[in-house]
Amino acid sequence: MHPIFKFFVLTLLLSPQTLFSQSQEFKFASIEYEDRFYALTNEIRCPKCTSGSIASSNAPIAEDLKRKVYEQIVNGKTDEEIKAYIVDRYGEFADFRPSFVKWNLFLWFAPAVFLIIFGFLFFRHQN
Amino acid sequence: MNLHKFFGLLLLCSFFMFLGLIILDNKDSDSFLSGKAFPEFNTQTLDGKNITEEYLANKTLLVNIWASWCITCLVEHPFLEDLSDEIQIVGINYKDNPEDAKAWLTKHGNFFSVNIQDPLGNLAIDLGVTGAPESFLVVNGKIVSHVIGELNQKKWEMYFAPNL
Numbered sequence: 048m049h050p051i052f053k054f055f056v057l058t059l060l061l062s063p064q065t066l067f068s069q070s071q072e073f074k075f076a077s078i079e080y081e082d083r084f085y086a087l088t089n090e091i092r093c094p095k096c097t098s099g100s101i102a103s104s105n106a107p108i109a110e111d112l113k114r115k116v117y118e119q120i121v122n123g124k125t126d127e128e129i130k131a132y133i134v135d136r137y138g139e140f141a142d143f144r145p146s147f148v149k150w151n152l153f154l155w156f157a158p159a160v161f162l163i164i165f166g167f168l169f170f171r172h173q174n
Numbered sequence: 175m176n177l178h179k180f181f182g183l184l185l186l187c188s189f190f191m192f193l194g195l196i197i198l199d200n201k202d203s204d205s206f207l208s209g210k211a212f213p214e215f216n217t218q219t220l221d222g223k224n225i226t227e228e229y230l231a232n233k234t235l236l237v238n239i240w241a242s243w244c245i246t247c248l249v250e251h252p253f254l255e256d257l258s259d260e261i262q263i264v265g266i267n268y269k270d271n272p273e274d275a276k277a278w279l280t281k282h283g284n285f286f287s288v289n290i291q292d293p294l295g296n297l298a299i300d301l302g303v304t305g306a307p308e309s310f311l312v313v314n315g316k317i318v319s320h321v322i323g324e325l326n327q328k329k330w331e332m333y334f335a336p337n338l
Contacts, residue, residue: 095305107305108304108305111294111295136301161187168180168183172177172180
């Protein structure tokens with residue numbers, strides 16, 4: 048075996064991710080449930096991480112929240128109900144797709160407003 | 175407007191957005207939990223007795239999330255011990271083995287009025303907990319304030335003492 052290939056395989060085998068990853072395995076009755084699970088866990092922010100979703104984290108709280116999402120999907124809850132459950136406990140912060148109400152309107156529209164203002168100023172300067 | 179003014183304005187906007195981010199990203203405390211009723215629960219204490227949220231009614235309590243595997247819990251333990259002279263402290267033993275928890279309390283001291291078992295962290299999730307330790311000031315069954323991480327004199331005076 049080529050030494051570089053050996054090094055690559057050893058690194059992969061000994062990486063902490065491989066050694067300590069304890070992601071739970073979830074079994075789904077249908078593909079639809081599985082798709083919903085992955086979509087939801089990608090839209091819920093891990094409360095313990097800097098800016099990752101619970102799907103991308105194996106922090107204990109992320110694993111617990113994945114379990115909660117799974118349990119609620121299996122128990123027939125809708126996506127809206129599951130998100131409301133998480134937001135009720137961890138705040139709007141936990142939702143990567145903020146609702147279209149009140150103060151969140153600023154989040155939705157600020158980038159477009161800033162783009163228009165600075166675009167206008169920039170082109171006026173150019174002319 | 176010249177290019178210098180344009181970039182000056184851009185810098186000013188960036189500064190305010192950064193400032194907003196720092197203010198909004200306060201991880202010590204979660205104000206949105208204030209005023210909420212303590213979630214319902216029906217579980218057991220570390221002594222094996224049944225306990226529900228009714229235990230918290232008509233009392234002013236400090237609820238502390240802790241575990242025997244949690245190093246920071248050991249760090250805040252002496253402060254909580256001193257505090258137990260002022261306020262009743264209820265523990266929620268978070269994702270722990272009851273035998274390990276009991277041995278830890280025997281070794282380091284048990285000032286908790288009661289310890290609620292939460293082996294899967296379900297009650298903790300209902301409280302919006304992200305890990306151990308975290309503490310809640312609960313008055314008459316309602317959450318008044320919440321501190322994430324080690325509770326110390328500074329955080330006590332900042333978030334809890336003004337609400338007593």
